Amino acid sequence: MEKIIQITAGRGPAECTWVVAQVLKKVLDEAREQELETVLLQREAGEENGTIETTSVAVKGKNAVAFVNSWVGTIQWIGQSQYRKMHKRKNWFIGIFEIEPQKGFSVSDNDIQYQAMRSSGAGGQHVNKVSSAVRAIHIPTGIAVVSMDSRSQHQNKKLATERLLKKLEDETLQQLKNHVGKQWKNQLNIERGNPVRVFTGSDFKKNKVEKSYKGIRQKLKNDLRNENN
Numbered sequence: 001m002e003k004i005i006q007i008t009a010g011r012g013p014a015e016c017t018w019v020v021a022q023v024l025k026k027v028l029d030e031a032r033e034q035e036l037e038t039v040l041l042q043r044e045a046g047e048e049n050g051t052i053e054t055t056s057v058a059v060k061g062k063n064a065v066a067f068v069n070s071w072v073g074t075i076q077w078i079g080q081s082q083y084r085k086m087h088k089r090k091n092w093f094i095g096i097f098e099i100e101p102q103k104g105f106s107v108s109d110n111d112i113q114y115q116a117m118r119s120s121g122a123g124g125q126h127v128n129k130v131s132s133a134v135r136a137i138h139i140p141t142g143i144a145v146v147s148m149d150s151r152s153q154h155q156n157k158k159l160a161t162e163r164l165l166k167k168l169e170d171e172t173l174q175q176l177k178n179h180v181g182k183q184w185k186n187q188l189n190i191e192r193g194n195p196v197r198v199f200t201g202s203d204f205k206k207n208k209v210e211k212s213y214k215g216i217r218q219k220l221k222n223d224l225r226n227e228n229n
Contacts, residue, residue: 001062003058005027005059005098005099006096006098007020008094009054009094014048015082017048017052018050018051018083019092020046021050023094023096027057028057036059036067037061056099072097073194074096075095076091076195078198079201112139114135115135115137117148136160138168145164146160
């Protein structure tokens with residue numbers, strides 16, 4: 001199961017971009033504790049050192065749904081501005097949104113075409129006489145790779161397949177990065193109040209949110225139940 005979230009300061013000031021950076025650390029740490037895999041898809045740095053305007057993270061694993069649901073919403077930080085010491089505001093808000101992932105494509109054996117070719121470079125008579133090199137082509141996209149590492153055509157075919165699959169995986173990830181980088185509509189949708197998590201102070205300690213979680217807990221249980229079915 002894979003979920004994608006965007007953590008954003010919206011149109012908030014530098015203080016909010018600092019909060020985004022701190023929340024990103026918390027998300028990654030908590031995901032690691034729950035043995036979830038994370039991939040940083042996109043990050044836009046803020047004006048101040050160490051701050052982030054917006055970032056997107058893919059979360060993968062058995063409990064990814066429950067994990068993401070526990071973070072999505074408004075995040076509040078209560079603290080004194082580090083950038084404007086005389087500023088009276090103590091409450092700062094950022095947003096975490098779920099992003100609809102792009103539909104990926106699967107690769108079947110029928111999608112790959114193989115072409116035998118002669119190896120080039122040093123190798124003596126064997127190189128000139130034996131077509132041991134292999135080109136693997138992904139027919140739907142036209143992406144191709146070549147393997148001429150081995151004198152065995154069978155081994156080169158295996159290596160070419162592995163390289164092609166890796167290249168397709170990298171291409172899919174790049175398309176996903178481009179997709180989430182365009183989700184700027186979330187910049188306008190941050191709501192103050194009713195935070196799902198509250199942090200305080202320069203050490204960014206987590207506070208208990210004084211609200212009923214009965215409905216939220218039930219939703220998480222249902223999501224887990226549906227995910228495991």
